[in-house]
Amino acid sequence: MTGLGPLLRIRWRTMRRSALVWVLALVGTMAATAVSVAELYDTPTKVQTYADAIATDALVAVNGRVEGLDTLGGIVQDEFGFLAAFLMPLLGVGLVTAATRREEESGRLEQLLAGRVDRRAPVLASLVVVVVTVVVTMVGFAVSLVAAGVPTEGSVLYSLSLGALALVFAALAALLAQVVLHARAVYGVALAVLAVAYVFRGVGDVRGWWVVWLSPLGWAERTAPFGEPRWWVLLVPLVVAVLLAGAAVVLAARRDLGSALWRGGAGPERASTLLQRPLGLAWALQRGSFVGWLVGSTVLAAVMGSLAQEVVDALTGNPALEVYISLGDDPADGFLAMVVLYLAILGIGYVVQALGILRQEETEGRLEPQLAGTVARTRWLGAHLGVVLAGLVVILGASSAVLGLTSASVTGVGSVWPVVGAGLAYVPAVIVVAGLAAALFGLLPRGYVAAWGVFGGVTFIAFLGAGLQMPQWLLDVSPTTHVGTPPQGDVSGVALAVLVVVAAALTAAGVVGFRRRDVPRG
Amino acid sequence: MSTDDVVTVRGLVKTFGAVRALDGLDLAVAPGEVHGFLGPNGAGKSTTLRVLLGLVRADAGSVRLLGGDPWHDATRLHGRLAYLPGDVSLWPGLTGGQCLDVLAAARGGLVESRRRELVERFDLDPTKRARDYSKGNRQKVALVAALAADAELLLLDEPTAGLDPLMERTFQDVVHERRADGVTVLLSSHLMAEVEALADRVSIIRHGRTVTTGSLADLRRHTRTTVHAVTSTEPTGLRAVTGVADLVIEPAGPHTDVRFSVDADHLDDAVGRLHAARLHTLTVQPPSLDTLFLRSYDSDAPGAPPDDGAHAGRVDDSIPEVDGRHRAGRGAR
Known part of the structure; x- marks a missing residue:
């Protein structure tokens, strides 16, 4: 050839x-x-x-x-x-x-x-x-x-x-x-x-x-x-x-070169008032990845939740399993705790990908004309961070609600709210990674890919940490470790507050860095 | 350089790692003028515009834009200007019309009637997705967004890239109209013809430095007119006329073939001598800025092509000194 x-x-x-x-x-x-x-x-x-x-x-x-x-x-x-x-x-x-x-x-x-x-x-x-x-x-x-x-x-x-x-x-x-x-x-x-x-x-x-x-x-x-x-x-x-x-x-x-089976047709001639605001544009750019991760995590939650009865049956007849999933007040809690952690991991994937769009806007030359307008750098960045944070809360809230609903409906016990609470308890841990991604974007934009490395590391610890009995210091590196294991275990308010402070500090560093640096930085 | 200039740049330096992108650049744009900002690719035009927009921070030198500091007062100043980036990139998922509105909204909106009119004149389909646009159509979207703005200053970075000649013409018409409205335009380009058609004054830069700057009239005065005549008898005294150079007189059958170049101030005197020798044919080539432009770029470029005879050895002469900012010709050839 x-x-x-x-x-x-x-x-x-x-x-x-x-x-x-x-x-x-x-x-x-x-x-x-x-x-x-x-x-x-x-x-x-x-x-x-x-x-x-x-x-x-x-x-x-x-x-x-x-x-x-x-x-x-x-x-x-x-x-x-x-x-x-x-x-x-x-x-x-x-x-x-x-x-x-x-x-x-x-x-x-x-x-x-x-x-x-x-x-x-x-x-x-x-x-x-x-x-x-x-x-x-x-x-x-x-x-x-x-x-x-x-x-x-x-x-x-x-x-x-x-x-x-x-x-x-x-x-x-x-x-x-x-x-x-x-x-x-x-x-x-x-x-x-x-x-x-x-x-x-x-x-x-x-x-x-x-x-x-x-x-x-x-x-x-x-x-x-x-x-x-x-x-x-x-x-x-x-x-x-x-x-x-x-x-x-x-x-x-x-x-033909450049062809496709499906192409979009004509679209609106004018931008809506919302789209003309930084927040609206940020939403328009983030919508695709938000919807994708939302669908992915709710489907996972629904599938897992619908299997809750099988888990409860297995647990009550198999004491050996307690090594891995200990029984709480609700026999399905241990299983739910594991699934909620997986949902949090998906949340981390979402924030890393969504904030990566910022870097993409910069390298592809679309950030420059926006900052050449009256939009301040902090406002532009703030709009995106706001959209990502709101998206994360919706993704974790909705997917854990679906998990709680399906699990409660098949087992006939338990309620939705503890599971939703558990999902939202992971928000502080996830935004630590989001803060790290923001800091990379502001201070080391070329090194943004490191945020995916962090995602990989956290995923590795979350999935294999317990099974491989990793040392505590290694488990502690991952922010998700500090949340506890809701809805089964207790969640420490102090730990969540510390995670929020760390996330805020990292984000602030990113904002300051972004305000000071050249745009575009290749 | 007056204090009420719209843009004042002095000794601007910007380095990216080991690369010195701007190396002591000077630039002054007066209110209401179209200022041509000429230079070859990589001369530092885009970097200068980015410094003016506060996107990139200057390492040294002073920069004033609309009476403010472009880095610290960025967002306040941006409300008074519109910018067309050199590399237009649109959001692939939005339509051209949406991109146009979003770009315009980033600087605080546009004049509705003007938007309608320009979409029409530039023959733009605003309902098409940006991903399906050709390069020229993408350029038009960004152009309309900038030209429809109610701005005091337009910063245009290579505005006609990808446009067809018809649209180039439309662009020139619109810039003339904006100028008549009192808008100041800084037009970065590597196309001499475009600048010649639009600009009142020109700054030529190379390797991050200003080579020359002045009004078009100034520059024209310093470029030379080439004259080719066939006369019945051999003209006398031409060699003595001030400003005449490259004189070649050759017999051509029964006539005499005369070629020379002359600066604008002595053209009348020189042609008088030809007239006295009884003109048969006369070709006068008007002063072209292209020559000046090429010369400003070439003057110390290694491996530059040899000059055509008409201008040999007069590189330095052809570059005018205006505002005492003559920089070219140092160590040239």
């Missing part, structure tokens, strides 16, 4: 940094998980305790129904399950989107295709680089699992199943990039597919329904690497990925 060689070199050159970051982050997380699990569960008795405790529907909904939980590998698969379910698809979607539709949007694809380059070469080259990245990641996974003492066959199959999961979503993103107009829409549709896949896998695993087989996450799970391995299941994601990628390549050869 003409031009595939040069395109491969270009893609390798432009993608290698993000690919390297993905490989290091994923393999690092896997290695850390495997080593910690191996240290914690060093006797067959301890492994059996874990198996007894975890084999409950609550955790099955979150992490998946892992076969072979009474092995070291099974525990790793279970602990890594939730993170893997999101990180592996994101690896595929992120790399492919950046190399396809984003390139087309920016006009760089046009320039490349004007050269001696086959129309199919760019998308094919992007997929090749992603495949290489995934293969390297799989090798890293397998090596770190074997090093931690997990049997080789299971390690290899498990790594392959995770890699296949990433490839399915990479191919899906490649196809979406041919049919939707904007990179953001590629992300949006791909993440919606992921959410549906997660719900199908979760509900299917708990209820034993066949819909698991409709979910790419289910395919990864059903290879059962640490139970009775089913190698043939690997064929399902591979065939699907090849079909999707093939469709993407065929479409790329046939369609």
